[in-house]
Amino acid sequence: MEKLYVIKIGGNIIDNEEALSKFLNDYASLQAKKILIHGGGKVATDISAGLGIEAKMVDGRRITDAETLKIVTMVYGGLINKRVVAALQARNCNAIGLTGADANIIKSSKRPVKNGIDYGFVGDVENVEAQTLATLINAGLYPIIAPLSHDGQGNMLNVNADTMASVTSVALSKIFEVHLIYCFELKGVLENFEDKNSVIAEITPSKYLDLKEKGIISKGMIPKLDNSFDAIQAGVTTVRICHADDLKKIINEQAVQGTVLKK
Amino acid sequence: MEKLYVIKIGGNIIDNEEALSKFLNDYASLQAKKILIHGGGKVATDISAGLGIEAKMVDGRRITDAETLKIVTMVYGGLINKRVVAALQARNCNAIGLTGADANIIKSSKRPVKNGIDYGFVGDVENVEAQTLATLINAGLYPIIAPLSHDGQGNMLNVNADTMASVTSVALSKIFEVHLIYCFELKGVLENFEDKNSVIAEITPSKYLDLKEKGIISKGMIPKLDNSFDAIQAGVTTVRICHADDLKKIINEQAVQGTVLKK
Numbered sequence: 001m002e003k004l005y006v007i008k009i010g011g012n013i014i015d016n017e018e019a020l021s022k023f024l025n026d027y028a029s030l031q032a033k034k035i036l037i038h039g040g041g042k043v044a045t046d047i048s049a050g051l052g053i054e055a056k057m058v059d060g061r062r063i064t065d066a067e068t069l070k071i072v073t074m075v076y077g078g079l080i081n082k083r084v085v086a087a088l089q090a091r092n093c094n095a096i097g098l099t100g101a102d103a104n105i106i107k108s109s110k111r112p113v114k115n116g117i118d119y120g121f122v123g124d125v126e127n128v129e130a131q132t133l134a135t136l137i138n139a140g141l142y143p144i145i146a147p148l149s150h151d152g153q154g155n156m157l158n159v160n161a162d163t164m165a166s167v168t169s170v171a172l173s174k175i176f177e178v179h180l181i182y183c184f185e186l187k188g189v190l191e192n193f194e195d196k197n198s199v200i201a202e203i204t205p206s207k208y209l210d211l212k213e214k215g216i217i218s219k220g221m222i223p224k225l226d227n228s229f230d231a232i233q234a235g236v237t238t239v240r241i242c243h244a245d246d247l248k249k250i251i252n253e254q255a256v257q258g259t260v261l262k263k
Numbered sequence: 264m265e266k267l268y269v270i271k272i273g274g275n276i277i278d279n280e281e282a283l284s285k286f287l288n289d290y291a292s293l294q295a296k297k298i299l300i301h302g303g304g305k306v307a308t309d310i311s312a313g314l315g316i317e318a319k320m321v322d323g324r325r326i327t328d329a330e331t332l333k334i335v336t337m338v339y340g341g342l343i344n345k346r347v348v349a350a351l352q353a354r355n356c357n358a359i360g361l362t363g364a365d366a367n368i369i370k371s372s373k374r375p376v377k378n379g380i381d382y383g384f385v386g387d388v389e390n391v392e393a394q395t396l397a398t399l400i401n402a403g404l405y406p407i408i409a410p411l412s413h414d415g416q417g418n419m420l421n422v423n424a425d426t427m428a429s430v431t432s433v434a435l436s437k438i439f440e441v442h443l444i445y446c447f448e449l450k451g452v453l454e455n456f457e458d459k460n461s462v463i464a465e466i467t468p469s470k471y472l473d474l475k476e477k478g479i480i481s482k483g484m485i486p487k488l489d490n491s492f493d494a495i496q497a498g499v500t501t502v503r504i505c506h507a508d509d510l511k512k513i514i515n516e517q518a519v520q521g522t523v524l525k526k
Contacts, residue, residue: 047337050314070342074310078341079333082411082419086364090417096366101349103359103404135402139395141366148345154353156345 004176100149123157267439363412386420
């Protein structure tokens with residue numbers, strides 16, 4: 001099977017013009033089939049504030065009421081997605097911006113109210129049309145996916161970008177040899193959060209359990225790692241968590257960088 | 264050559280939920296290859312006002328400064344485009360939302376300052392990648408295009424939706440038998456603007472000159488008609504200007520509706 005890189009770029013990189021520009025240089029220079037999934041960043045919060053809409057968070061997740069859904073659809077699907085696409089086009093990378101609604105690539109269902117928490121217009125992914133994505137990729141296009149989906153009944157839904165990267169990777173692993181790379185502002189999963197160089201080079205499922213028990217894995221990292229191990233179990237070849245600056249080195253296999261997750 | 268409908272829907276229909284919903288029902292039911300190009304509507308102005316950014320207009324065209332460009336990228340490329348895509352997906356139409364930057368389908372250059380007027384980030388279309396659009400269409404997808412383009416240097420540009428419909432139709436006329444239909448809130452080109460039923464059934468280039476000389480064609484209609492006659496000269500088979508409600512009748516060729524433009 002042909003290699004396909006699914007690369008997720010976090011909101012903190014999106015918010016930093018210089019870091020984003022460097023990342024996009026490296027992304028554009030990667031000569032392989034690839035998909036980019038981007039997070040949201042702070043812009044949605046800033047625009048909401050400008051319009052007098054207050055962002056509501058529960059457990060680090062945005063509560064998406066109807067007004068917030070409009071904002072994230074505009075900001076993630078319009079402003080950020082098109083900024084990335086135009087920047088990649090300028091770098092001779094034939095990017096095509098998509099949400100899950102476009103070509104019906106990622107369909108979700110509205111998350112049910114649980115423990116009294118109504119997340120609002122937040123989606124849990126139900127289906128990824130891997131064949132449609134493969135058609136676009138095989139036509140020489142590079143999909144750039146915003147963390148938005150739809151419910152098939154006319155509503156857009158906000159989706160966690162990490163989860164989106166993971167389920168998309170799993171679906172594509174039936175067609176490609178998929179390498180999922182989470183790029184963010186840290187060098188990898190850290191042994192000690194105060195020491196930004198204390199990268200754990202490799203994590204297996206048993207080591208993961210151990211690290212969680214010892215409280216070494218930080219709370220914010222757990223959903224990302226849960227997603228990653230699910231993806232590996234379901235057919236993704238490798239998952240790596242690394243600094244956005246290290247993408248090029250990783251792809252050129254020049255050096256061990258970041259944290260690799262293994263079966 | 265196979266028939267392709269390029270349908271442009273005006274901002275006044277986009278702004279009217281009921282009219283839009285009816286139009287999308289008819290659009291989804293149209294069993295043919297098709298592209299939809301949508302205008303902007305008032306939402307961008309409302310959002311700008313909410314953020315304290317004042318819309319500047321010259322000759323009915325929005326002056327697009329950097330802040331306004333952000334707003335129209337969000338609103339046209341995000342909010343409106345994805346609302347239409349999700350609504351069509353709910354109607355079993357496999358819509359894919361695009362701007363000119365996506366897959367590089369429509370590239371523009373920033374309009375030069377002329378007669379002391381700097382339109383800002385407004386693009387004049389330079390190139391349409393008809394083959395890429397044909398690849399998407401032949402894959403069973405229905406492109407929904409927002410009135411936005413890019414300059415190939417990383418900048419998005421605001422483009423007039425009527426012009427976009429016309430130049431896209433011309434480019435696609437090398438591959439398909441193209442029928443361009445402008446759908447808006449009037450029944451066609453009117454003989455007397457006060458009488459909404461005074462539709463001129465057919466306009467030829469010589470009749471057009473005559474109508475302009477007599478001052479019968481309203482100012483707002485002239486760019487649309489100029490674009491249309493350019494499109495016909497350049498290979499588009501028919502251009503029709505009609506009410507959004509009449510799309511279905513026209514396509515089923517049940518009755519003469521709206522204004523037809525002929526060589």
